[in-house]
Amino acid sequence: MTQTLRIDPEFKAQIPPLTQEERKQLEENILAEGELLAPILVWNGAIVDGHNRYEILQSHPEIPCSVRNLELETRDEVLVWICKHQLGRRNLTPEQKKFLMGKQYDAEKQADGFHGNQHTRPVPSADAQNEHQQTAEKTCERIARENHISASAVRRAALFAAGVDLAEELCPGIRQRVLSGDLKAPDALFERLAKAGPEEYAVLLEQIKNPQSRSKPAAKQKLFQTEKSSSSEPMLAPHQGESKLVPEEASSLYSQLADASTAMQERWSTIFKQMPTLLTDSKQRKAIQAILEKHLAYLASLGFDLSSVMTESKGEQSA
Structure with missing residues (x-):
């Protein structure tokens, strides 16, 4: 290997890591062939696809490094390419898929509105802002169709991804635990973190790191409901006391169930048309x-x- 390539942290963060078994198999395949069957894809000298292959070559300099440049104009276009490419994998966890969809949506919005850097970009007019909003909506709907989910689920995926990235800044290493499925925290917590102010970060991060602790109040509420139902007084219908008797993330869970139902209907309609x-x-x-x-x-x-x-x-x- 003779080429030195650059590792871009943001590019690499979008790519789900291989398991130990997958990495071992990849290394064995490379050694057996004596070359890379798929070239490492780069943009402006930074690896876009092939981080694992590149790392393996570091230990085997006798194997030539095959590289191909991606013809993309902006960084956001590269991020979109990475997300779409990774979404084609079949072994993604639900968290990884949601994260990638959210990152793709955000990157596509940025790419659609790109007309220079932050110093040369003109201040958009009201008409331009409205047009950009309409473009963002079309982008959201297209990504929803591609992944057989609803548009609102795509927007929430973007909030989820933003919350996961912020959690990673506050607590390095937590992103991998979340995306691998090792740390199970409600999506609503990441959505809240993405929209929260700095003064709320510590509390929300603690709830994300220790999701089990949040179930205790809910358990007490359930006990309260059970005790009340055994009394002579009629128990209130769930919707009447809902805001007090269910966890804060319940509204998000309702939306997810509604999205799943809508996605099913849309998917069936598409199949019936075909x-x-x-x-x-x-x-x-x-x-x-x-x-x-x-x-x-x-x-x-x-x-x-x-x-x-x-x-x-x-x-x-x-x-």
């Missing part, structure tokens, strides 16, 4: 019916009254 016979062919409809029955059985097992839902739905359609 293959209309799924709705017209009796055998294919029977197969889909079986899929739906499994889904409905799952919801019924959770205690939901599906008969009332279907009745309300029919009433709305006939109105």
